[in-house]
Amino acid sequence: MSDKKLTLKKRLHILKHRFRGKKMAPAFNAIHTFLFAPDETTHSGSHIRVADDLKRTMNTVIMALIPVLVFSFFNTGYQHYSAINGFPDNFSLVNDFLNWDNFWLGFIKVMPLVIVSYGVGLLIEFIFAVIKGHEVEEGYLVTGMLVPLIVPIDTPLWMLAVAVVFGVVIGKEVFGGTGMNILNPALTIRAFLFFAYPTWMSGDKVWVQGAVERAGTPDAISGETVLGYLAQNKGDEMAYTVSDMFFGFIPGSVGETSVLLILLGGLFLVFTKIASWRIMVSAVIGALVMGLIFNGVVEAGWIGQSSGFYGLMSFEFWKHLLVGGLAFGIVYMATDPVTGSQTNRGKWIYGFFIGFISVMIRVFNPAYPEGVFLAILLMNVFAPTIDHYVVRGNIRRRLNRLKNATVLPTNSGEEAKELKVETI
């Protein structure tokens, strides 16, 4: 066995040298480094390096997403069959949810989304790497997993493919690839879908598998999201309990529903020190604060039951964390290090506004009662500005230090003098 491995290793090594300098080298190297960590050694600076690389980092995020993906298989089936047969009276997790029918329906519906997302996205990454002659970067490994989890289940595959092309090319590659992009590519894809094909992205027909194709027939089914009910001031008609929302037995985008698993994923990312706990905590605080403000507005009587905003504004503030894509966005999207704030202080501000604005858009958006992806994209744009002011603080501290210092002359013999500082 070990003999065989050795030959594979050697064979690939020889191939690598044969490809060196050729156009296809990045494509070959991408596959090679996937199989074997490269034989590269340090050539300048520190002679030793830590064990982590970008592949390992991205892989950790994917690991945190796997439970969410598996849950989405079951929930897709559960929502579909429940819409047809009605929700079970005495819900039993094993019999009603974790059964083969649910899993299989979800599996054959979700996996094509995953395959198209990865297939199209990675193909573009490879093409750009070959054209530009740089290595294939790992950024899309996470994006490719996020995309199928944040779209409605019945999103046509061609639509997803078009959106992925747009998101990867315009959202990332035109800026220079992974690490250079301003907007989160997965959210750019989501935003493209939302604005290009709005009828497929909202309403009560898109959240349950099969609802779109059955529309208008006697078998028609529908499923409204919790936020959808609230936006229409129909909160009373909603049958979902708080525990349904927390565990995720509700309609919604493919992977966004289970707050429990997202929470576990978030804790895993914080424990492995891959994602920023600062952003997660401050975003939760931001969402709670905005929710409290809305609750306060309702309590003060400034808004009556007739108002279109009543349903969402009166929704208890902490429940905002349990519904829609807020939890998913906070844990997996807001923490993207490339598009988020880069300074620790900036991360607090950045996260807070993501939570704050998410709930605000959610309440005030007449077309679509969800705002997480828009809030994160908006804050992506402002992240460099936040960092700019945080870094300015450091610069100002340095200038103040200089102002108070008696700077010695650089040449001996001269008198010591106060150095004038230009203010910026």
Added chain:
Amino acid sequence: MSKDIRINKGLNINLVGAAEQTTSKAILSNVYAINLEDFHGITPKMLVKQGAEVKAGEPLFYSKDNSEMLFVSPVSGELVEILRGARRKILTLKILADKTQEVLETSPVSADADAVEIRQAILKSGCWPFIKQRPYDCIADPNATPKAIFISAYVTAPLAAEISYSLVGKEKEIQSALTALSKLTPGKVHVSVGKGVPSMFDKMKDIEMHKVSGPHPAGLVGTQINKIDPINKGETVWTVTPQDLVIIGEFLLTGIFNADRTLALVGSSVKKPKYYVAKIGSEIATFLYASGVKEEKIRVINGDVLTGKRSKPDGHLGFYNNTVSIIPEGDDYEFFGWNKPVFDKISITRALTFSWLQPNKKYDLTTNTNGEHRAFVVTGMYEKVFPLDIYPMQLLKACMVKDLDEMEQLGLYEVIPEDFSLTEFVCISKQPHQQIIREGLDLLQKEIG
């Protein structure tokens, strides 16, 4: 009077192969070499021709920018080779040592000499290059007046030579060097030692003592400067290492340039890591093979594993180094190395890396980069190991895009490449931090300095 400095951010890298506290005399080299690479930014003007005989301590060349700054030969012998590179740039001077060493003797410098006399004497003796300056990390400009002089006697770099062992018995030399240096600055001579351990500096005069504690890079002089008295724009500070104080001090006391050093030969590839006495410029093989090596493919490093310069077994001990590290080369592939659990390498994350379970385990690291070079992606990692009041990633980016204003505002003149050795070690994108800072400093010096 002493002040305490506590460093919280950082990382101690525990490696296999620390030097045992015994010292041997290395066999004498046939050929000694001075690498001009050690003197960054110096353009040499030769004073002796190829084939000429020199005594130990006799000048070989001077700096083009300052004809008073002499560089001397560590041994007596014949200048057999002047190795030149592109555009006839001098790379290395090789001296074939005499069987009986002849030493250039000058008169000692009296204890009550004034600043001008001391400066002249040190310049002439060839000891001046031991004094480095910030900003720009180069040999100190003799015409400048430093705000203060900083000496770090607290060692935190992985496997680096223990000062308390290697410099024992040199108190007199160190004291005379400290006294002389204190006359060259209107400010203080700051000496930092480890907190809670007795040090040879405890009873010394003419210095300001600081007690430092915490993980690496607490022992780097740059960290200490940042905490004691950070450098402002327009200011200059000087730094000297304790092992170089010994050579300066011995010259002041005796008038002789003695290039002997007690160095630590360390690293997991060395069979018997221990201390050796050898002259600057000695061939590394003369003590390397006395201790023995374990592997065939080794990386020989002049200095510690984080900041040292790459060398070869037939390379020579650098001008500033008192540590020579030998670690295995890691030029091999690792099957699924990017996603399988890692127990035998250091990491500051827990992404299936388990070094956090055994904080005191000693590791045997190779030179493998454990991944490929990428753009900056992950944020907040450098800050965990970077205790200076500077934004490391922002400064690196400013250097990469050659934004002079930003480089200056973010504090480039406070740092030297070694301050970024630990951020480079933990970098997930495998960016060459020290090289980026070096190029940034060179640019800043050229444009503004």
